[in-house]
Amino acid sequence: GAVVSQHPSWVICKSGTSVKIECRSLDFQATTMFWYRQFPKQSLMLMATSNEGSKATYEQGVEKDKFLINHASLTLSTLTVTSAHPEDSSFYICSARGRGTTYNEQFFGPGTRLTVL
Amino acid sequence: GDSVTQMEGPVTLSEEAFLTINCTYTATGYPSLFWYVQYPGEGLQLLLKATKADDKGSNKGFEATYRKETTSFHLEKGSVQVSDSAVYFCALSHTGNQFYFGTGTSLTVIP
Secondary structure, three states: OOOEEEEOOEEEEOOOOOEEEEEEEOOOEEEEEEEEEEOOOOOEEEEEEEEOOOOOEEOOOOOOOOEEEEEEEOOEEEEEEOOOOHHHOEEEEEEEEEEOOOOOOOEEOOOEEEEEO | OOEEEEOOOOEEEEOOOOEEEOEEEEOOOOOEEEEEEEOOOOOEEEEEEEOOOOOEEEEOOEEEEOEOOOOEOOEEEOOOOHHHOEEEEEEEEOOOOOEEEOOOEEEEEEO
16 A cells, blocks of 8 residues: 655754654655644644645645745655744644545655654 | 534543444535544554445444435444554545544543
């Protein structure tokens, strides 16, 4: 089946630093990748959608200058949290769909837990 | 707009009990419906799906039937196990791009 990985699985950083999270599709070409944020005991909130080779589309209320998304290849998307602050601490999940996957499904990565001190 | 409403948890059941987690939706047209499961500290895994009315999705003993007349997609399992303890999310999508998730229902199964 379609497998999506994320790296790192968890990260702790100091306030003011930047953190990069990678999302990879392992066995299919991800033409579209999605980034979600999940707060404790809450549902997933879509942050942005990115298509390979083009700029990401951000959901309303998501700061594009703070959450930089790059989808440079068909197997890799990155989310960079710039100048992180404690309120950015959260569980970040990516998902992907693309060639070789069922048209109406997204395949989710295992998530990255970010803690900003 | 499209939305998903699921029963609030947490739900606590004894092993081998019957499970129902209610899910209703509001949507235009004919979306696909999904149940995802999230184990502690992990991402979401697709549990089952249904793409049209009256379809029944099933996997690992879980079932859900796409009921257009009641706009529902309730998750059921006849006999839960401790290993089923997780958070369950109901979701809908038309095209596979925009997913609408419910708030999740936490299930704890005790021996």
